[in-house]
Amino acid sequence: MAEVKEIRQHKSAVTYLLRFFVIGYLFVLVVWPLSEVVQRTFAPVEPDAAGGFGAFLERLQDPSVTYAFGLTITCAFWAVLINTVFGLGISLLLVRYDFPGRRILSVLIDLPMSVSPVVVGLALVLAYSSGSGWFGEGLESVGIFIIGSTPGMVMATAFVSLPLVIREIIPVLEEIGTDSELAASSLGANAWQTFRRITLPSIKWALAYGVVLSLARSLGEFGAVKIVSPGAEFRGETATLLIQNRYTNYDESSAYAAAFVLVLAAVLALVVVTFIRRPEDRT
């Protein structure tokens, strides 16, 4: 073991060179720009904008900003709820059951993560817009409008974060196998009891992990939502759309204030995820 340690801990000039290169690269690419965002949130560069924490809070309390965050949270809530229920069901089916087309389905499930958000938005428009979509007219005749309203934005959000829960649960389901579940059902437990008492407790960390990832992704979705939303103030403008609109309309300080909140949410999600992963790793 001593020799192994020696190899691992042998520090040549190359080791130091690589270390400082990596630190420098990450600093210039991520850390420094990020710190500049914090700087500009509390000390805007615009000449007439007030600085400080009070001004930051004031910008967030603007009705159009609270509307935007409210809409973002609504969309994220429904998208995460739908993806969690769907993800649990599909994961159980994919791992525990055998049916034709199972492998194709398992590959297709991953597709939404790799499709460009713009393509996602375009796809929903081409399928459901009341003007030109495949099903637009039919839905319009029964009074359902998807594009340009909240249901469309929920769908866009659900689309892009669809595989996150499934990806986390499937490996755990495969690992735990079916022994305990079979034992429970042979002792007379029904399907729901088996799920709630046996399956759910063993996948709860993976599920929580997937839910946090979906939530983070949903709160930050931009491209797909941009295309299906009317995107105007008080009309379908989510937090991410607000950032774009404000920045391009020379209201940088509001853009940075909203962005800072989303940065905080993202960092919080990262921290939560690290804490969730730890107990999982220990077992």
Place this chain on the structure above:
Amino acid sequence: MTDVLAPPAGPARTRRPSGGPFRLSTASGIGLGIGLVWFSILVLLPLAAVVGAAAAGGWSAFAGTLTDPQTFAALRLTVVEAVLVTVVNAVIGTVVAWVLVRDDFVGKRLLDVVIDIPFALPTIVAGLVLLSLYGPDSPVGFNIVNTRTGIFLALLFVTLPFVVRTVQPVLLEIEVEAEEAAASLGASRFTTFRRVILPSLVPAITAGSSLGFARAISEFGSLVLISGNTPYRTEVASLKILKFLEGDNQAGAAAVAVLLLLVAVVVIVGLDILSRRVARRG
């Protein structure tokens, strides 16, 4: 990639000699039906509508859109930028993973968290983050707005974690014995890396690079504020789709979208095959 076809663990297998998972019962069949209907409504039908809209005008309309000089320039820029970013990531991502696994210094844990930040940030915020340092009123006097360098930097930012996060676990599992043997036989550290370590990292680097490439090709949010969207110069494929859509040219938008979709499908299927191969070998 998740490998759902892996057989269940030992004991369960002996109990069910058939080996495969359960047959569908009525209840699970209904569940599968509902799941598939929702998946079709949300994903499959809309994507089919994209393909349909692209094919509606026939091959000549499709090819005409893509060979239009302005569209073609956007596609070429997208591919060139994505290839450049992928090459840089393959090298730097491996180096970062190497340092995170093999080196040890104060603040390494923090660096590990920093890697995930580009994934966690909303894409529009990622664009804003870069603009705060490298945009107008840049404190370092370096404005990337409406330049190809800006697009490159944004893509580098959003694809940072892919190679790092695929190479890292593989590097953690590599046995040091093989390296030791190589070193004791007189191989230099570089030779050891090239001949012993690198070959076992190649599948992970390939997987991470393909994911990064797919992401770079389809990137939208982080480029909206940075790319000035100037035709022939800084217009990329995803922004071209938006422009087509805003100009009410849905067939044009769909034609470009089908190309992006194709890249996504090829990468996913390729990775699925790759992961199966690696699993079989290991």
